[in-house]
Amino acid sequence: MTVSANLITDVPGLLVGQAEDRDALTGVTVIYPETAAVCAVDVRGGGPGTRESDALAPENLVEAIDALVLSGGSVYGLAAADGVASALGARGRGFGLIDLPGVPKSPVVPAAILYDLANGGNKGWGETPPYRALGMQALQRLDHSFTLGAAGAGIGARAGQLRGGLGSASHTTSEGWHVGAIVAVNCFGSVVMPGSDAFWAWSLEQGDEAGGVRPDPSVRVMGEDWGLAKANPAAMGRANTTIACVATDVALTPSEAKRVAQMASAGLARAIRPVFAPFDGDVVFAMSTARQRLGEPKAFNLARIGALAADCLARAVMRGVHAAKDA
Template structure:
């Protein structure tokens, strides 16, 4: 039976995608209009982000109203303006005198080598993603921010495979933890339960090579442009956390990437994980439980993203090479 769990199992969250029909790109938004405590941990050496400094525990703003993950490299950060406008039109945001300013941190991935690089997510894209947002489990695979996502780029884009968006959740002891991940990694994808190579850099026969083993045999990685790969994630819980604990939750969630992506957090990746704590179950969160659960749902979401992806010409999906 297909696992229907998703980040939307955390009460108070909705998810929406916008997929651009002109080329493989798009954006994905997670909305928490009533506000949620948030944190972030950036591990990749080539990130593209917006409004992450305010998430530091010692800074003033305590809650965010949405998070945006988007294609288009740094150009895609424009889409956050559309998310802000959508929220502001409905009266959501941080009160500053007579105004309300929606807080929408964002992170981007590089997909500009697919189609016309002048086509990138913009404010209209972000607004459209909000219009599409719902409590239903979001579509996975090559949609939204995952539309142009690729993986396994250590031999160059000509030997890469298709990435995408995935989501998952678990509920333990009355606390729910969910994740949404966009896999655009430079590394291979490994199922940690079996050690099976799911997708990654392809050999000359067109099938996943196992890049770490190839490097150990002496095959050197291709020269890649910095910042051309990134895995973006959001981990969310209905438990109550302060900003310091939210940051720690984001840090612990990165273990899920390390279990499923090899190599990860490279000089060419801009890996970022955000965290959200809605506090809707009013229980004070215990990181001894939440941290391991966060890593687990991140790992599950990575695998689901890759298995749900749809291939493009020259970029096969894992399902096309199965068997």
Template sequence: MKNLLTDIAGVSVGHADDAVIASGVTAILFERPAVASIDVRGGGPGTREDSLLSPHNVVEAIDGITLSGGSALGLDAAGGVQAWLAERGRGFRIRDAVIPIVPGAICFDLLNGGNKAWGRFPPYRDLGYAAANAASDNFELGSVGAGMGATTANLKGGLGSASAVTDDGVKVAALAVVNAVGSVTVGSGPWFWAAPFEVDSEFGGRGLPPAFTPDMLKLRLKGGADATAAENTTLVVVVTDAQLTKPQAKRLAMIAQTGMARAIYPVHAPLDGDVVFAAATGAKPVDPLFGLTKLGAIAANTVARAIARGVHSATALPFPGALPSWRDRFG
């Protein structure tokens, strides 16, 4: 166990980013098509193929998921991932046609100091292809891939991941791109809201403050009174090796959303586009009631940990006025 999304067999992750534009793409690929669904709780989401993931719609399984910066312009990234998969004959087959099924979601990072004057076409389709080409069972955390340009209310955001195993041996893992309107830390201190769920000091081991003051509970919003819905989101991918139907994957995504509430304050606001994808590779059976409930609870804890790890691992962007990283502030 590497404490990464790729602890689930058959899953690979790749990043591609550009330091000049301060943005990037992360591709999650499945060796075999995975049953998947989605749950959207934020008020300003940006997604691709989200309707396809509804339990009542026809396509059951997907070949990959693409997360990107670039706001709506970044939705092109999934086309690059599709191209990479199509070259290898991977996708949904309709007679002689092969169509890779690659849902995606984006976060807004267009005002973070990077040079976005890229000309006629934004670079995200090419970055998507490069991210798919780089996919492996090991990947970096922090200011990489789709987390390259991410920010929160008070600290640099980033990309995090974590994994866990239920007591009956089912694995679940999460990957999060943290670009929230709120804060992942308590007040102006080093403590993470997700501290009760931390494993082996994976995000600093600072625990919670000895007491909570009114100042710690004040809302800290990115942009303050000028915050807008278009600028924020947290993107999460949860993958398990359980055998799930599409409706069960939907329920897993819904339960896993509670992990955001354990790690970000506030969350699911009209100013956010919070999204959770849930996918199942189908290796292990799980009880549809108690077993799925237990899996969802552990998935939610794992999401909270992944979010904290994304901020803990991030590095500040090298531009004037850029937000500091957690490590810059607290070592």
């Protein structure tokens, strides 16, 4: 019997690799399907930064990806996907309509970035930002286990006024379907209730995976009391964004994966207040490794997968911030 690690890599067919530049206080997380995987994306934030997200539309040619990159660095961080694509292309992995001698495949590597440029790290990199190299390093470190909290794409993140981080969680259904989530939490909004250390999503916590703090039942949230949200959002610009991926080993079509991504975004709404703001770039990808079939009734079971993905994502947010707290 496989023992759950409560990570997205509990989904069979997935590995994760991470790399950090601790001097610059930034990093990269790569989610790697062992074989090309169906993927979709749901963009809810008002200031997103993505690569190849349009290619994931169900009506477009590409139906599967070779890797997915979550990165710090704002626009500079998109170069992490260049490093991953270059390394995968050298291995002969990627999309090609026709196999032709001497013509390389085109790896499909979508990416999303968060803004960590103003977090105090040394960003004096001139014309050589570290992200391409970090992407390649992360790809070389693929494993079933990985560090939560101040690691990978979450090393320089902030969750409101708290330290943000990299979180993950998973769930296995009674029939053995696996659902998982991974997230880099760098939100404008607060993940904890006003005047409390209890997470907004505390009721979804499994055991004490995020510290086990429970709210005072007498506490009531009044009007626009956002608690430990970042102050002065207008001045913060795009200094926010929560980027995530949910995954399952149940086979999904591109359209079904899109629905799961949309449902999973509700997990961010359960864990962060406010969320999807004009100055957040919140993005959620959904991936399928297709190791098991989606049984009948399909629509109902798809709703189950999407609901579990949302819960896993909310739990991952809590775990990421909790793990980063003492880092």
